[in-house]
Amino acid sequence: MAETETRTIERLRAGAGTYACGGYLGGLGTLQRTELCTTLIFDRLSRKMRMVEALRSEAADNWNQTFYLLYFRTLGDRRNQEAYLELARRVPYKTVLRERLAPHAVEAMLFGASGLLELYRNDTYTLDLKRSFEYLAAKYGIEPMEASAWTLNEIRPANHPVLRLAQAAEFFSQDEFVMERAMSCRTEEEVRKLFCIEASPYWRTHHIPGAESDESPKRIGAFKANIIGINLVAVLQFAYGSYTANERLRDSALTLMERLPAEDNRYMRDWQSAGIRPRNAFESQALLQLAAEYCAEKRCAECPVGRRIVRQTADTEDRTADILAFPEK
Template identity: 80%
Template sequence: MAEAKGANTEQRSRTIERLEARAGEHACGGFLAALDDLQRTELFTTLIFDRLQRKMRTVEALRREAADNWNQTFYLLYFRTLGDRRNQEAYLELARRVPYRVVLRERRVPHAIEAMLFGASGLLDLYRNDEYTLNLRRNFEHLAAKYDIRPMKAAVWELAEIRPANHPVLRLAQAAEFFAQDEFVMDRTMACRSEEDVRRLFGIEAADYWRTHFVPAAESDSRPKRIGAFKANIIGINLVVVLQFAYGSFMANERLRDSALSLLERLPAEDNRYMRDWAAAGVRPRNAFESQALLQLATEYCPERRCAECPVGRRIAKSIPEMQ
């Protein structure tokens, strides 16, 4: 009996070693692909809670920074989610320099939010002026003096090789319109229950000037500069779901936490290099719940070959039958 158990333990150790050796190729892909729906959901749920707990630490840090103000927390997280990863800190710094309380006070003044965001970002310094941007500059001078807003250096923004649709200038124009629409954006975020709800709330179009501009003073073909479905869904995953889950946890509201998980199941899976790697390993996520679980594996376990700690690796090792 002891010898059988020893052999079984050794076999499981060898299995983990083989998984670790090919962790970069997602050696567990075949196992995941062969699971039935119930087993797959069980494993992915463990990974989702793992991922949401990590993201909640970010929300908690922002909430402390916001002095327990959930509207400011939402505002900070919105800017953190708005652009590309390289500019995440720049967006956050901008949100700190132009806080939500100031945005609310000036919300009804045409182009005031836009003037504050562009002026404080420093980005207008990179482009020649036209009548529209000169007006933004003049408005910012007044608002900066009124609220003691100090502009950032334009050099903090990473602009090389960035897609026009994801350029910080365009994202800030869209953000200005988003926060000008009404003062209950966090409440509406908490009420999102479907992909359509998310797109309706966050698929905002920039002001008319940007129909013919991607950047200031350089005209382009006329087209609406709206946050598209792909970006809106990313906001749904990284802002709406995370904030619903975090706020639900803070308020001990299980219904809101459940709504966050249900929304993940209703949002489409991401399409990125991580998901393409998983597809090559035989696993295709059916929705954002599954793609976020796979992303947790790909970013938190596979790179460091943590197969012995990974829920999937442990399940594979456990599946080796006990020797009698």
């Protein structure tokens, strides 16, 4: 490796923790920026496809159950991903489908199987849920989880598993063809129309079971719906399009990410501080891939952004200082 190239890689690695290449990315023209983001997006989608493939294998090649598992995986916070998935395994989609015309029964199965009702005091509604679950558990052989499987501390009320399960029950009760509708989403408006679901009336006056609160609709908000659009709809469109050799559906997944707003999280705020503001979810997902797979591991020599910077700094050392937005140590 040439001396200048080695020095450039060392400087990139030294600044990886603060995303020192952010200023360089922010200064690229639209075409170059899109080209780099596309490389990173395909990198990220390839990784996510492996996750979908594992779920599809678990679901015995049933794409509706795969969608169902991925929905629950995406529904809550990262700390409870495994708990949501375990619940979706204990109450599979085919069971929900059989009770779909009775939303209260779907709610009873999800709450009863989650074990969460045992944490709260009873009222008329929750006692009715428990009685319904006893019958449905015997009917379908559902074994409830331990409530300890859930992490409930420091969770915002709007993202509490209890509310998310109430919303999930309503979502899967509304339509038998939710996967088909998700596959047809092409815009942010269509994603929100499908996923901004309000929980059943009881939850208007309750954040948790058995404790009344001020009345307000408990609806999945636009921010959460957009996250579902990114991590469920676009990913499944790309995976299903790849499985069926449907290039139009794969392209639709990329277009949908371009039409959804960028996430607002600590990663994006750090990238903005470093000099680049993502314009949409396509770019924010590319930056997440860059941060997680390259910056965090200091894999600058393998990174598509790092390789481009190395090529541009091959001629003069001074150019390196211009490109990298951090002082040499």
